[in-house]
Amino acid sequence: MRNDIIASHIEHETLGTLRVPTYADVQRAAAVIAPHIVRTPLLRSPALDRIAGARVWLKPECLQVTGSFKARGAFHALLAMDAAQRRRGVVAYSTGNHGQAIAWAARQLGMPATIVMPADAPRNKVARAEAQGARVVHYDRRTESREAIGMRLLAATGGTLVPPGDNPDVIAAQGTVAREALDDLPADALANLGTFAAPCGGGGLLAGCALALGERRMDTQLVAVEPRDFDDTVRSLRGGQRVRNTPDATSICDALQAVCPAELPFAINRHRLDAALAVSDDEVAAAIRFGLEELRLLIEPGGAVALAALLAGHLRTGGRDTLIVLSGGNIDLPMLASLI
Numbered sequence: 001m002r003n004d005i006i007a008s009h010i011e012h013e014t015l016g017t018l019r020v021p022t023y024a025d026v027q028r029a030a031a032v033i034a035p036h037i038v039r040t041p042l043l044r045s046p047a048l049d050r051i052a053g054a055r056v057w058l059k060p061e062c063l064q065v066t067g068s069f070k071a072r073g074a075f076h077a078l079l080a081m082d083a084a085q086r087r088r089g090v091v092a093y094s095t096g097n098h099g100q101a102i103a104w105a106a107r108q109l110g111m112p113a114t115i116v117m118p119a120d121a122p123r124n125k126v127a128r129a130e131a132q133g134a135r136v137v138h139y140d141r142r143t144e145s146r147e148a149i150g151m152r153l154l155a156a157t158g159g160t161l162v163p164p165g166d167n168p169d170v171i172a173a174q175g176t177v178a179r180e181a182l183d184d185l186p187a188d189a190l191a192n193l194g195t196f197a198a199p200c201g202g203g204g205l206l207a208g209c210a211l212a213l214g215e216r217r218m219d220t221q222l223v224a225v226e227p228r229d230f231d232d233t234v235r236s237l238r239g240g241q242r243v244r245n246t247p248d249a250t251s252i253c254d255a256l257q258a259v260c261p262a263e264l265p266f267a268i269n270r271h272r273l274d275a276a277l278a279v280s281d282d283e284v285a286a287a288i289r290f291g292l293e294e295l296r297l298l299i300e301p302g303g304a305v306a307l308a309a310l311l312a313g314h315l316r317t318g319g320r321d322t323l324i325v326l327s328g329g330n331i332d333l334p335m336l337a338s339l340i
Contacts, residue, residue: 018166018168018263018264019168020168020264020267020268021168021169021171021172021175021208021211022211023175023211023214025168025169025171025172025175025211026172026173026176026179026208026211026212026215027179028172029072029076029169029173029175029176030173030176030179030180032076032079033072033075033076033079033173033176036065036108037064037065037071037072037075038064038065039180040059040060040061040063040064040180041060041063041184042057042058042059042181042184042185042323043057043058043060043295043297044056044057044058045058045294045295047294048290048294048295048310051310051311052310052317052322053317054194054317054318054319054320054321054322055321055322056310056317056321056322056323056324057181057185057189057321057322057323057324058295058307058323058324058326059177059180059181059323059324059326060297060326060329061177061303061325061326061327062297062298062299062300062303062326062327062328063297063329064328065101065104066097066100066101066104066330067097067100067300067328067329067330068097068100068101068255068300068303068327068328068329068330069174069177069205069325069327069328070097070098070100070164071101071104071105072173072174072176073098073101073164073167073169073170073171073172073173073174073204073208074092074098074101074102074104074105074162074170075101075104075108075173076170076172076173077105077162077167077169077170077173078102078106078109078111078162079109080169081160085159085160086109086110086111087111088112088157088158088159088160089106089111089112089113089114089157089158089159089160090102090106090111090112090113090159090160090161090162091113091114091115091116091150091153091154091157091159091160091161091162092113092114092115092150092161092162092163092164093115093116093117093146093147093150093163093164094115094116094117094164095117095118095121095201095254095255095256095257095258096117096121096122096125096126096254096255096330097125097255097302097328097330098164099115099116099117099121099125099129099136100125100128100129100132100330102115102129102134102162103115103128103129103130103133103134104132106132106133106134107132107133107134112135112159113132113133113134114134114135114137114153114157114159115129115134115135115136115137116136116137116138116139116146116149116150116153117129117136117137117138117139118138118139118140118141118146119139119140119141120141120254121138121254122254122330122331122332122335123332124330124331124332124333125254125330125332128330137149137153141257142248150163163262164201164202164204164262165202165203165204165207165258165261165262165263165264165265166262166263166264166265167204167264168264170204171204171207171208171211171264171265171268172208172211173208174204174205174207174208174209175207175208175209175210175211175212176208176212177205177208177209177212177325178196178208178209178212178213179212181196181323181325182212182213182216185321185323189321192320192321193218193320193321193322193323194219194220194221194318194319194320194321195220195221195223195315195317195320195322195323196209196213196220196221196222196223196322196323197222197223197224197225197306197309197310197315197322197323197324197325198223198224198225198306198324198325198327199224199225199226199255199256199302199303199304199305199325200224200225200226200233200256200276200305201226201230201255201256201257201258201302202258202261202262202265203224203233203261203262203265203266203268203269204262204265205325205327206222206224206265206269206273207264207265207266207268207269209222209325210222210268210269210272210273211268213272214272221274221275222272222273222274222275223273223274223277223306223309223315224269224273224275224276224277225276225277225278225279225305225306225308225315226256226277226279226305227251227252227253227256227257227278227279227281227284227302227305228251228278228280228281229245229246229249229250229251230245230249230251230253230257230258231245231278232244232245232258232259232260232261233261233266233269233276234276234277234278236261236270237269237270237273237276240270242260242261242263242266243260244259244260245257245258245259245260251281251301252281252284252285252301252335252339253281253284253301253302253305254300254301255300255301255302255303255327255328255330256302256305277309277314277315279305279308279309279312279314280312283308283309283311283312284301284304284305284308285301285339286311287299287304287307287311288300288301288304288331288336288339288340289339289340290307290311291304291307291326292340297326297329298331299326299328299329299331300328300329300331301331301335302327302328303326303327303328303329306324306325306326307324307326310324
């Protein structure tokens with residue numbers, strides 16, 4: 001669906017004070033963050049092409065600053081703040097990668113940062129946020145609300161909240177993943193691009209990429225991929241409204257354990273996503289091993305779900321070029337050892 005049609009639908013939805021980003025915001029974000037992030041390359045694998053029966057292009061955001069695409073949105077959101085906001089600092093809640101990225105961006109800009117992270121977050125992600133000088137506040141994701149804790153911290157610090165999904169500056173910058181990829185594809189692959197698939201937690205990455213694909217008005221399917229027990233986007237698209245995951249859901253994909261789709265991303269994604277798929281932890285583990293053995297890439301579980309869907313046969317190319325986003329590489333070493 002084109003961006004102008006998306007906008008006409010969204011303007012009739014209730015989003016409170018949230019501003020819906022546009023492709024112009026993606027373009028501005030690309031210019032602003034370019035000096036501070038890595039323009040990750042597009043990679044190919046003959047082995048993957050044979051399995052898929054088509055050319056597969058990989059966008060390895062596991063090679064990004066802080067180890068995930070989250071650096072894009074975090075830095076853009078903090079750059080958008082005025083001097084007074086920067087002095088008061090930033091508060092963010094995160095299962096790991098967004099928190100790391102906010103901590104890194106805050107350090108670059110000399111800002112205090114407080115990150116609310118689940119008590120069972122991978123220790124490497126907690127340690128990296130703390131190494132950037134951020135204060136980490138833990139919570140029990142089964143009994144406590146990270147949003148409520150974040151609001152209390154805002155009241156105490158006077159800081160600005162930067163959530164991982166419901167922020168137009170974050171979404172716009174995540175859209176630079178697709179913008180770069182489309183710009184870097186050869187002309188024949190761009191004309192033949194049948195599928196663009198990416199991991200989905202709260203949905204911010206997919207929403208930003210939807211803006212970039214919608215601007216091109218391409219005949220390309222946009223596909224979200226989630227862990228099987230955190231398939232809230234799959235079920236939300238089916239029902240037409242946001243639904244929650246069960247409190248006792250578990251997955252090795254710690255980066256994608258959203259409670260439900262974020263409000264602003266879902267307002268975009270429900271009009272633009274062509275499909276949403278779910279993969280099992282075993283399929284994710286197989287994709288991580290494939291990444292090491294065939295691609296020579298270290299991919300974290302949440303970053304590998306779209307690749308897992310392709311390898312497991314859930315995502316079919318139909319013989320057309322396919323682009324897969326590998327969204328992060330921050331895997332905890334004990335977990336990696338258990339998977340290989």
